[in-house]
Amino acid sequence: MTNNDILRRLRYVFDFNDAKMIAIFALVDVDVRRGHIVAWLVKDDDPTFEACKDHMLAAFLNGLIDDKRGRKEGAVRTPEQKLTNNIILMKLKIALDLQSERIIEIAQLAHFTLSAHELSSFMRRPGHRNYRDCKDQVLRKFLMGLQISFRAEDAGIPPSNSPYAKWEG
Numbered sequence: 001m002t003n004n005d006i007l008r009r010l011r012y013v014f015d016f017n018d019a020k021m022i023a024i025f026a027l028v029d030v031d032v033r034r035g036h037i038v039a040w041l042v043k044d045d046d047p048t049f050e051a052c053k054d055h056m057l058a059a060f061l062n063g064l065i066d067d068k069r070g071r072k073e074g075a076v077r078t079p080e081q082k083l084t085n086n087i088i089l090m091k092l093k094i095a096l097d098l099q100s101e102r103i104i105e106i107a108q109l110a111h112f113t114l115s116a117h118e119l120s121s122f123m124r125r126p127g128h129r130n131y132r133d134c135k136d137q138v139l140r141k142f143l144m145g146l147q148i149s150f151r152a153e154d155a156g157i158p159p160s161n162s163p164y165a166k167w168e169g
Helices: 003-014 018-026 034-041 054-069 085-095 100-109 116-122 136-150
Strands: none
Touching: 003 034, 003 054, 003 136, 018 034, 018 054, 054 085, 085 116, 085 136, 100 116, 100 136
């Protein structure tokens, strides 16, 4: 998955408009203009398309953490210069305050089976003997599960039956 794909999916999942996305970047002191947002979100074959760099997606995810969980005292998080699917999954876990069981449930919403052991291996530091790379398929299915849980009505599920209705709003 590209950073642009991830940004598009997160925007859709959380129903963010351009102003909200700019505000999320601003939470981590990154100045982004509407033109950047538009260029990152257009289709890849559009002449105005611009690739979203790793440090910009990392800044957005850090801002999402601050937006969803509140800003911690002290210095602003420095965005990573190089992102991996493992880091993206970890940042989403932190932003949404998800426990392992919830992540597994979210993956199951997208008809993807993820074991607790597999998930644990994605959350470890590189170099740990049980570390595993999170493949694109895993991240894609997790994001699809988030979409189903946050935008249940788009999946044909009444909002009151959404397992994550408490997060909506």
